[in-house]
Amino acid sequence: MSSDTNTTNDAVNPAVDSNELIRFDKVVKRFGDNVVLDHLDFSVDSGKHVTLIGPSGSGKTTILRLLMTLLKPDEGTIKVGGQYLTHEEKNGKLVPAGEKHVRDVRKNIGMVFQQFNLFPNMKVLRNITEAPVQVLGLSKDEADQRARELLELVGLTEHIDKYPTQLSGGQQQRVAIARALAMRPQVLLLDEVTSALDPELVAGVLDVLRDIAHTTDITMLCVTHEMNFARDISDQVLMFDAGRVIESGAPEKIFGDPDHQRTREFLSAVL
Amino acid sequence: MNWDWSVVDAFMPRFWDGVLVTLQALFWGCLIAFTLGLVWAVAQRSPQKWISWPVTAITEFIRNTPLLVQLFFLFYVVPEWGPSMSPLTTGVIGLGLHYSTYTSEVYRSGIDAVPVGQWEAATALSLPRGHTWRAVILPQAIRRVIPALGNYVVSMLKDSPIIFAIGALEMLGEARGFSNETFTIEAYVVVGVAFLVIAYPASLLLRALERRLVQ
Numbered sequence: 001m002s003s004d005t006n007t008t009n010d011a012v013n014p015a016v017d018s019n020e021l022i023r024f025d026k027v028v029k030r031f032g033d034n035v036v037l038d039h040l041d042f043s044v045d046s047g048k049h050v051t052l053i054g055p056s057g058s059g060k061t062t063i064l065r066l067l068m069t070l071l072k073p074d075e076g077t078i079k080v081g082g083q084y085l086t087h088e089e090k091n092g093k094l095v096p097a098g099e100k101h102v103r104d105v106r107k108n109i110g111m112v113f114q115q116f117n118l119f120p121n122m123k124v125l126r127n128i129t130e131a132p133v134q135v136l137g138l139s140k141d142e143a144d145q146r147a148r149e150l151l152e153l154v155g156l157t158e159h160i161d162k163y164p165t166q167l168s169g170g171q172q173q174r175v176a177i178a179r180a181l182a183m184r185p186q187v188l189l190l191d192e193v194t195s196a197l198d199p200e201l202v203a204g205v206l207d208v209l210r211d212i213a214h215t216t217d218i219t220m221l222c223v224t225h226e227m228n229f230a231r232d233i234s235d236q237v238l239m240f241d242a243g244r245v246i247e248s249g250a251p252e253k254i255f256g257d258p259d260h261q262r263t264r265e266f267l268s269a270v271l
Numbered sequence: 272m273n274w275d276w277s278v279v280d281a282f283m284p285r286f287w288d289g290v291l292v293t294l295q296a297l298f299w300g301c302l303i304a305f306t307l308g309l310v311w312a313v314a315q316r317s318p319q320k321w322i323s324w325p326v327t328a329i330t331e332f333i334r335n336t337p338l339l340v341q342l343f344f345l346f347y348v349v350p351e352w353g354p355s356m357s358p359l360t361t362g363v364i365g366l367g368l369h370y371s372t373y374t375s376e377v378y379r380s381g382i383d384a385v386p387v388g389q390w391e392a393a394t395a396l397s398l399p400r401g402h403t404w405r406a407v408i409l410p411q412a413i414r415r416v417i418p419a420l421g422n423y424v425v426s427m428l429k430d431s432p433i434i435f436a437i438g439a440l441e442m443l444g445e446a447r448g449f450s451n452e453t454f455t456i457e458a459y460v461v462v463g464v465a466f467l468v469i470a471y472p473a474s475l476l477l478r479a480l481e482r483r484l485v486q
Contacts, residue, residue: 131396
């Protein structure tokens with residue numbers, strides 16, 4: 001992908017790994033007096049599948065929402081593919097990014113939401129083709145073709161002409177995954193994508209995501225309470241508490257033999 | 272009181288003239304109110320303060336002054352320095368403008384009722400703001416508010432005789448003219464019944480529409 005060619009002459013951090021796709025640098029996010037992210041530093045390499053775990057309120061979802069520009073950081077910077085997300089460089093100074101810059105960088109990121117958030121006024125097909133046509137400038141036929149391939153991937157080909165409300169929650173979520181993938185993002189953000197589903201529908205959605213994780217080189221950043229799924233697809237697990245990463249490592253390590261007492265407590269409570 | 276059907280008969284030609292004017296005022300008034308109301312509602316949501324603030328000020332001003340005063344202003348004051356318009360045109364603009372400030376509130380409630388997740392999904396897909404309005408938000412918002420908008424059609428119908436005050440000869444105007452000339456009262460009754468005959472089925476229709484849309 002084009003981001004592999006990004007320059008590494010970064011004045012702030014000269015030793016940037018060229019494989020690094022996402023970097024949070026001293027990111028602070030507050031809601032009123034509540035500090036949700038406290039000078040958070042972390043990075044994700046291209047193609048990796050990273051799962052964020054931790055108690056609710058620890059800032060996991062906030063990280064995804066910052067990346068999706070649904071929230072703005074109060075301090076610090078976020079880079080995606082070597083470019084600043086909410087800032088841009090002008091005359092050597094960092095200034096808040098304009099709409100166009102944000103749009104350009106954000107195109108590399110897709111998100112699947114807990115509540116699906118499909119457009120109820122559009123049929124399944126148009127839910128998927130709308131953004132590729134409007135944002136990427138694909139022709140109707142190209143977008144249709146892409147949508148059909150993705151619907152096959154998520155196993156919903158026969159529902160192409162239905163409205164979202166005619167589908168089960170699990171089916172809606174799979175359409176939402178297809179919709180996000182239709183933009184061919186480098187990063188897919190998954191925000192508790194099975195939390196709103198009936199238990200018997202969870203497996204179908206997780207199977208699709210497993211499939212995508214194992215067959216594509218897309219980078220995934222995933223907030224989930226499905227620990228088995230996390231163990232299965234993750235290259236790296238980050239344990240959050242109180243707005244900081246308190247421990248990170250391979251899933252075998254974090255789930256099998258965590259270093260941190262807080263991680264052990266959390267896992268024994270959820271597993 | 273002596274009811275005389277022949278008076279009713281004699282009133283009929285002018286009555287139909289009045290019906291035509293009433294329906295014209297209603298149709299064009301609604302068109303202005305529904306279109307302009309939408310413009311107000313979207314503009315008030317603009318992140319640009321220099322758009323949202325004046326719009327809020329204008330709509331508050333119009334909503335909180337009487338329609339009759341506004342009609343007199345449009346008919347007697349505006350021509351002093353602006354265009355001078357026929358009573359009907361003035362009435363249509365007055366009705367439309369006045370009611371647009373109410374329909375904008377209706378649209379606003381419909382827009383507010385669209386879940387924030389819809390905006391977030393549009394952002395996540397990088398859909399341009401204008402396109403998000405047109406393709407995602409408004410289709411959902413308007414569907415929700417059609418019954419409420421319909422209520423304003425009936426309200427406007429019932430308020431339409433007010434344009435007689437600036438000389439537009441709608442149903443009531445025709446009735447008054449006729450009654451004054453013939454020293455009769457039947458025409459007023461005819462007009463009263465006519466309003467009922469138009470408004471009641473309209474409200475039934477709206478209720479049916481509401482049942483169909485709100486499922």
